[in-house]
Amino acid sequence: MDDFSRECLALVADTSLSGARVARELDNIIVQRGRPLSIVSDNGTELTGMAILRWSQDTRVEWHYIAPGKPQQNAFIESFNGRLRDELLNETLFTSLNHVREALAIWMEDYNTIRPHSSLGNLPPATYAKLSASEMQRDGRCATSRASRPVPLHHRAINAQMKPGLYS
Numbered sequence: 001m002d003d004f005s006r007e008c009l010a011l012v013a014d015t016s017l018s019g020a021r022v023a024r025e026l027d028n029i030i031v032q033r034g035r036p037l038s039i040v041s042d043n044g045t046e047l048t049g050m051a052i053l054r055w056s057q058d059t060r061v062e063w064h065y066i067a068p069g070k071p072q073q074n075a076f077i078e079s080f081n082g083r084l085r086d087e088l089l090n091e092t093l094f095t096s097l098n099h100v101r102e103a104l105a106i107w108m109e110d111y112n113t114i115r116p117h118s119s120l121g122n123l124p125p126a127t128y129a130k131l132s133a134s135e136m137q138r139d140g141r142c143a144t145s146r147a148s149r150p151v152p153l154h155h156r157a158i159n160a161q162m163k164p165g166l167y168s
Helices: 019-033 050-059 071-089 097-113 125-130 133-138
Strands: 038-041 062-065
Touching: 019 050, 038 071, 050 062, 071 097, 097 125
Parallel strands: 038 062
Antiparallel strands: none
8 A cells, every 4th residue: 555645556366375476466556656754564474584685685675564453553544444455355255266356356447547535636546646746736735845744835834833814
């Protein structure tokens, strides 16, 4: 999942997922989206082995593991996993691995392109990801920068001690 756009970048179903398989899937995402600066994950065995350590070093992608037993440190993915589980996995009796893969692809397409997210100004993640900073400014939301927080649209918004009516 892309933390910025909330896009689901891949859903992989198989009989088992090794670190080498995860690394191949990450390589596919990089081809499509570019190299991320960092990845945050839990401490699952497929994410803590030598294959992922080697992949992280080879690609120069920083890997950050959340503290064991602290899923709130990766809240976006925990929320996403809950939705996926409640809306698809717990509600569907899958008949084959291909059935699972098809259902995941349909669900991911809906999640990324149709479903509005309140944290993204009620836009679907794919639409939000395509917006430029100037478009975001024009429609009244905040401008973005390389910083982790929004940049005020107007210099007066920086002054935390503004008095009501002073600038009206």
